[in-house]
Amino acid sequence: MKSNPNRPQPPKRPVTAAQRAVNAQRTQDFVRGVVAEMRRVTWPSREEWIAATLLTLALVIGVGVFTYLCDLLFGLVFGWLTGGAR
Secondary structure: OOOOOOOOOOOOOOOOHHHHHHHHHHHHHHHHHHHHHHHHOOOOOHHHHHHHHHHHHHHHHHHHHHHHHHHHHHHHHHHHHOOOOO
16 A cells, blocks of 8 residues: 555654664674674785776777767668668
């Protein structure tokens, strides 16, 4: 059943101090877990970062050139099929 956006929603119950404490503890546990996991990460070296960046740039440029050439080809083919009308 969908809620009607025009119908006023019942007011939310206020959050108690105990609920805030539980939420704060859960947040602290989550952040501690994230920090512990980040310490276990094997970070790439500077050379690996550079190689990955260059590969990414080359692939982006390659896909861009390929897309441009396909656009030109399809433009020529459709122009030929339609008599040059655009």
